[in-house]
Amino acid sequence: MQTIERQQTNQRMSQIVVHGNTLYLAGQVGDPQHNIADQTRDALARVDALLEQAGSSRERLLQTTIWLADMADFAAMNAVWDAWVPAGHAPARACGEAKLADPALRVEVIVCAARG
Template sequence: MSDIKRLEVGPRMSQAVIHGGLVYLAGQVGNPGDTVTNQTQTILERIDALLEQAGSNKSRILQTTIWMDDMKDFAEMNKVWDAWVDPANPPARATGEAKLAAPEYKVEIIVIAALA
């Protein structure tokens, strides 16, 4: 389908899908075993790169879902998030606790953004 563009396509999923003026990012994770701070920093850098590749940026994020393996780390993740998020354009956001794909992952972030 020509009206759907996929970025960084793999055998299981694409890292981003562009359709209808929106970009949907797959759940992004950091390096397994890193701290919550380092995983969150890595994830947000990856989100910046994917949004740029798609023709968008963090000021265009509409919705974010954050999964954490343990909500005790909520403040640590938020410290990194708060330094990164565009304060003039914060997205709608939900954060919850869930078992992630492997116990070495502490944070996973999913984003939907408008194209620029």
């Protein structure tokens, strides 16, 4: 049986869960005072930091779910996303609209990646 490792854990959630060679990251958001592009950059910088902590990188992305508070932000978010994803390493991805935890949040990024 493979073990499950949890990092940065509190009563509600873990920022990183590792099962075998697969990493699952909690949803990452940006500074709610920023616009959509800067919130996306903030969230992706947090993803980078968690991937590094867990022994991975954006070249190892498997799947990403992106929630936008308003699909009108799709193009602006994608401009940042497209610059962030390494060429040839795009993950399976879904993007939809959802009411986020704080009304000032515009984007939340959820990532699964391979370790190593």
